[in-house]
Amino acid sequence: MKLPETEKIKVRGLACLAAAIFGCWGGLIALKGLYDLFIGEPEANLYSAVPWTFVTQEAWLRYGGFEVAYGLACLALGWAVLRYGRFLPETLERARREPKFELFD
Structure with a gap:
Protein backbone atom coordinates (compact mmCIF):
# COMPACT_ATOMS: atom_id res chain seq x y z
CA MET A 1 0.00 0.00 0.00
CA LYS A 2 1.43 3.32 -1.06
CA LEU A 3 1.20 6.24 1.35
CA PRO A 4 -0.01 9.62 0.09
CA GLU A 5 2.74 12.11 -0.72
CA THR A 6 1.36 14.86 1.52
CA GLU A 7 -0.21 14.85 4.95
CA LYS A 8 -2.64 17.28 6.61
CA ILE A 9 -2.10 18.41 10.17
CA LYS A 10 -4.90 20.13 12.07
CA VAL A 11 -3.00 22.92 13.81
CA ARG A 12 -5.83 25.01 15.25
CA ILE A 21 -7.74 20.90 28.88
CA PHE A 22 -6.22 23.90 30.66
CA GLY A 23 -9.64 25.54 31.05
CA CYS A 24 -11.36 22.47 32.49
CA TRP A 25 -8.50 21.67 34.82
CA GLY A 26 -8.15 25.29 35.96
CA GLY A 27 -11.87 25.65 36.60
CA LEU A 28 -12.00 22.44 38.60
CA ILE A 29 -8.99 23.34 40.75
CA ALA A 30 -10.16 26.93 41.31
CA LEU A 31 -13.58 25.70 42.46
CA LYS A 32 -11.96 23.17 44.80
CA GLY A 33 -9.73 25.90 46.19
CA LEU A 34 -12.72 28.14 46.87
CA TYR A 35 -14.46 25.21 48.56
CA ASP A 36 -11.38 24.60 50.73
CA LEU A 37 -11.14 28.29 51.66
CA PHE A 38 -14.75 28.83 52.69
CA ILE A 39 -16.36 25.46 53.51
CA GLY A 40 -13.85 22.62 53.65
CA GLU A 41 -11.44 21.55 56.34
CA PRO A 42 -8.50 19.15 56.36
CA GLU A 43 -9.19 15.47 56.76
CA ALA A 44 -6.88 15.43 59.79
CA ASN A 45 -9.57 17.33 61.73
CA LEU A 46 -11.85 14.30 61.48
CA TYR A 47 -9.36 12.03 63.25
CA SER A 48 -7.88 14.33 65.89
CA ALA A 49 -9.30 14.94 69.35
CA VAL A 50 -8.97 18.70 68.96
CA PRO A 51 -9.51 20.21 65.49
CA TRP A 52 -6.72 22.22 63.86
CA THR A 53 -3.90 20.57 65.83
CA PHE A 54 -2.16 18.73 62.98
CA VAL A 55 -2.90 21.30 60.28
CA THR A 56 -3.27 24.90 61.41
CA GLN A 57 -5.90 27.20 59.95
CA GLU A 58 -3.13 29.42 58.61
CA ALA A 59 -1.54 26.51 56.72
CA TRP A 60 -4.95 25.40 55.43
CA LEU A 61 -5.77 28.89 54.14
CA ARG A 62 -2.35 29.08 52.49
CA TYR A 63 -3.04 25.74 50.78
CA GLY A 64 -6.50 26.88 49.63
CA GLY A 65 -5.06 30.14 48.35
CA PHE A 66 -2.44 28.25 46.37
CA GLU A 67 -5.16 26.07 44.83
CA VAL A 68 -7.15 29.14 43.78
CA ALA A 69 -4.06 30.84 42.33
CA TYR A 70 -3.04 27.68 40.46
CA GLY A 71 -6.56 27.20 39.09
CA LEU A 72 -6.79 30.80 37.92
CA ALA A 73 -3.35 30.54 36.31
CA CYS A 74 -4.48 27.45 34.38
CA LEU A 75 -7.66 29.26 33.31
CA ALA A 76 -5.61 32.24 32.12
CA LEU A 77 -3.24 29.96 30.22
CA GLY A 78 -6.18 28.22 28.55
CA TRP A 79 -7.67 31.58 27.56
CA ALA A 80 -4.30 32.76 26.18
CA VAL A 81 -3.86 29.57 24.13
CA LEU A 82 -7.40 29.95 22.78
CA ARG A 83 -6.70 33.56 21.77
CA TYR A 84 -3.39 32.57 20.18
CA GLY A 85 -5.10 29.72 18.32
CA ARG A 86 -7.11 32.25 16.32
CA PHE A 87 -3.92 33.27 14.51
CA LEU A 88 -3.01 29.71 13.55
CA PRO A 89 -4.11 28.18 10.25
CA GLU A 90 -6.88 25.58 10.36
CA THR A 91 -4.75 22.93 8.65
CA LEU A 92 -1.20 22.66 7.45
CA GLU A 93 -0.20 20.51 4.50
CA ARG A 94 3.34 19.21 4.19
CA ALA A 95 5.28 16.52 2.38
CA ARG A 96 5.19 13.17 4.13
CA ARG A 97 8.54 12.06 5.52
CA GLU A 98 9.64 8.47 5.43
CA PRO A 99 9.80 6.91 8.89
CA LYS A 100 13.26 6.20 10.29
CA PHE A 101 12.26 2.61 11.03
CA GLU A 102 9.31 0.38 10.31
CA LEU A 103 7.73 -2.19 12.53
CA PHE A 104 7.26 -5.69 11.15
CA ASP A 105 9.73 -5.46 8.25
Whole structure:
Protein backbone atom coordinates (compact mmCIF):
# COMPACT_ATOMS: atom_id res chain seq x y z
CA MET A 1 0.00 0.00 0.00
CA LYS A 2 1.43 3.32 -1.06
CA LEU A 3 1.20 6.24 1.35
CA PRO A 4 -0.01 9.62 0.09
CA GLU A 5 2.74 12.11 -0.72
CA THR A 6 1.36 14.86 1.52
CA GLU A 7 -0.21 14.85 4.95
CA LYS A 8 -2.64 17.28 6.61
CA ILE A 9 -2.10 18.41 10.17
CA LYS A 10 -4.90 20.13 12.07
CA VAL A 11 -3.00 22.92 13.81
CA ARG A 12 -5.83 25.01 15.25
CA GLY A 13 -7.51 21.92 16.64
CA LEU A 14 -4.44 21.12 18.73
CA ALA A 15 -4.49 24.62 20.23
CA CYS A 16 -8.20 24.34 20.99
CA LEU A 17 -7.68 20.96 22.63
CA ALA A 18 -4.89 22.33 24.83
CA ALA A 19 -7.04 25.35 25.75
CA ALA A 20 -9.95 23.08 26.69
CA ILE A 21 -7.74 20.90 28.88
CA PHE A 22 -6.22 23.90 30.66
CA GLY A 23 -9.64 25.54 31.05
CA CYS A 24 -11.36 22.47 32.49
CA TRP A 25 -8.50 21.67 34.82
CA GLY A 26 -8.15 25.29 35.96
CA GLY A 27 -11.87 25.65 36.60
CA LEU A 28 -12.00 22.44 38.60
CA ILE A 29 -8.99 23.34 40.75
CA ALA A 30 -10.16 26.93 41.31
CA LEU A 31 -13.58 25.70 42.46
CA LYS A 32 -11.96 23.17 44.80
CA GLY A 33 -9.73 25.90 46.19
CA LEU A 34 -12.72 28.14 46.87
CA TYR A 35 -14.46 25.21 48.56
CA ASP A 36 -11.38 24.60 50.73
CA LEU A 37 -11.14 28.29 51.66
CA PHE A 38 -14.75 28.83 52.69
CA ILE A 39 -16.36 25.46 53.51
CA GLY A 40 -13.85 22.62 53.65
CA GLU A 41 -11.44 21.55 56.34
CA PRO A 42 -8.50 19.15 56.36
CA GLU A 43 -9.19 15.47 56.76
CA ALA A 44 -6.88 15.43 59.79
CA ASN A 45 -9.57 17.33 61.73
CA LEU A 46 -11.85 14.30 61.48
CA TYR A 47 -9.36 12.03 63.25
CA SER A 48 -7.88 14.33 65.89
CA ALA A 49 -9.30 14.94 69.35
CA VAL A 50 -8.97 18.70 68.96
CA PRO A 51 -9.51 20.21 65.49
CA TRP A 52 -6.72 22.22 63.86
CA THR A 53 -3.90 20.57 65.83
CA PHE A 54 -2.16 18.73 62.98
CA VAL A 55 -2.90 21.30 60.28
CA THR A 56 -3.27 24.90 61.41
CA GLN A 57 -5.90 27.20 59.95
CA GLU A 58 -3.13 29.42 58.61
CA ALA A 59 -1.54 26.51 56.72
CA TRP A 60 -4.95 25.40 55.43
CA LEU A 61 -5.77 28.89 54.14
CA ARG A 62 -2.35 29.08 52.49
CA TYR A 63 -3.04 25.74 50.78
CA GLY A 64 -6.50 26.88 49.63
CA GLY A 65 -5.06 30.14 48.35
CA PHE A 66 -2.44 28.25 46.37
CA GLU A 67 -5.16 26.07 44.83
CA VAL A 68 -7.15 29.14 43.78
CA ALA A 69 -4.06 30.84 42.33
CA TYR A 70 -3.04 27.68 40.46
CA GLY A 71 -6.56 27.20 39.09
CA LEU A 72 -6.79 30.80 37.92
CA ALA A 73 -3.35 30.54 36.31
CA CYS A 74 -4.48 27.45 34.38
CA LEU A 75 -7.66 29.26 33.31
CA ALA A 76 -5.61 32.24 32.12
CA LEU A 77 -3.24 29.96 30.22
CA GLY A 78 -6.18 28.22 28.55
CA TRP A 79 -7.67 31.58 27.56
CA ALA A 80 -4.30 32.76 26.18
CA VAL A 81 -3.86 29.57 24.13
CA LEU A 82 -7.40 29.95 22.78
CA ARG A 83 -6.70 33.56 21.77
CA TYR A 84 -3.39 32.57 20.18
CA GLY A 85 -5.10 29.72 18.32
CA ARG A 86 -7.11 32.25 16.32
CA PHE A 87 -3.92 33.27 14.51
CA LEU A 88 -3.01 29.71 13.55
CA PRO A 89 -4.11 28.18 10.25
CA GLU A 90 -6.88 25.58 10.36
CA THR A 91 -4.75 22.93 8.65
CA LEU A 92 -1.20 22.66 7.45
CA GLU A 93 -0.20 20.51 4.50
CA ARG A 94 3.34 19.21 4.19
CA ALA A 95 5.28 16.52 2.38
CA ARG A 96 5.19 13.17 4.13
CA ARG A 97 8.54 12.06 5.52
CA GLU A 98 9.64 8.47 5.43
CA PRO A 99 9.80 6.91 8.89
CA LYS A 100 13.26 6.20 10.29
CA PHE A 101 12.26 2.61 11.03
CA GLU A 102 9.31 0.38 10.31
CA LEU A 103 7.73 -2.19 12.53
CA PHE A 104 7.26 -5.69 11.15
CA ASP A 105 9.73 -5.46 8.25
